[in-house]
Amino acid sequence: MRDVNVNAGESGIQRLFVFDKFKLRLSPRLSLFAKRALDILLSLTALFVLVPLIFITSLVLLLIQGRPIFIAHSRIGRGGGMLPGLKFRTMVNNNEALLEKYLADNPAEEAEWAATRKLKNDPRITPFGAFLRKSSIDEIPQLVNVVLGHMSIVGPRPIVPSETVYYG
Numbered sequence: 001m002r003d004v005n006v007n008a009g010e011s012g013i014q015r016l017f018v019f020d021k022f023k024l025r026l027s028p029r030l031s032l033f034a035k036r037a038l039d040i041l042l043s044l045t046a047l048f049v050l051v052p053l054i055f056i057t058s059l060v061l062l063l064i065q066g067r068p069i070f071i072a073h074s075r076i077g078r079g080g081g082m083l084p085g086l087k088f089r090t091m092v093n094n095n096e097a098l099l100e101k102y103l104a105d106n107p108a109e110e111a112e113w114a115a116t117r118k119l120k121n122d123p124r125i126t127p128f129g130a131f132l133r134k135s136s137i138d139e140i141p142q143l144v145n146v147v148l149g150h151m152s153i154v155g156p157r158p159i160v161p162s163e164t165v166y167y168g
Contacts (some may be wrong), residue, residue, distance in 0.1 A: 043147045065129075071089045090130070
C-alpha cells in the first residue's frame with residue numbers, strides 16, 4: 001500500500017487504499033457465482049438471526065389482523081420476468097375495494113394517487129402495518145426471495161408493473 005493522492009475519478013475505496021501489486025480480477029462467471037454465494041450466505045445468516053423477530057411479528061399479525069400473514073406482491077425482476085416479492089401484510093384484506101371507495105370520496109387524494117401511486121395518509125394501512133413499514137420490518141421476508149434466487153441483496157429494487165412508466 002502507498003500514500004494516497006485524492007483524484008476526482010477515484011471511488012471511496014480507491015481513495016482509502018491503493019494496492020499497487022495486488023489486483024483481484026474474477027471472470028464474469030466466477031464473479032456471478034461469488035455474488036450468488038454471498039447472497040445465500042448473508043440471507044440465511046440474517047434469517048437465522050432474525051427468527052425471533054419474524055416469529056413475534058407473525059404472531060402479532062395473526063392476532064391483530066388474522067390471515068394471511070405474508071403477501072406475495074408481483075414485481076418485475078431481471079429481464080422483465082415476474083417474481084413474488086414476499087412481505088409481511090401491512091394492509092387490510094379488502095384494500096383494493098377500500099382504495100377505490102376512498103378515491104371516489106376524496107378527489108384531492110385521487111389526484112395525489114394519480115400523480116405518485118402513493119397516499120400520504122393511506123387508509124388501507126393498519127396501525128401495526130405502519131410501524132412495520134416505518135421500521136422496514138415488513139421487508140424481512142424478502143430475504144427468502146434472495147435465497148430462492150428471485151432477488152439479490154445488492155442490485156436494483158424490483159418494481160411493480162404499474163410503476164414502469166416512472167422508470168422508462
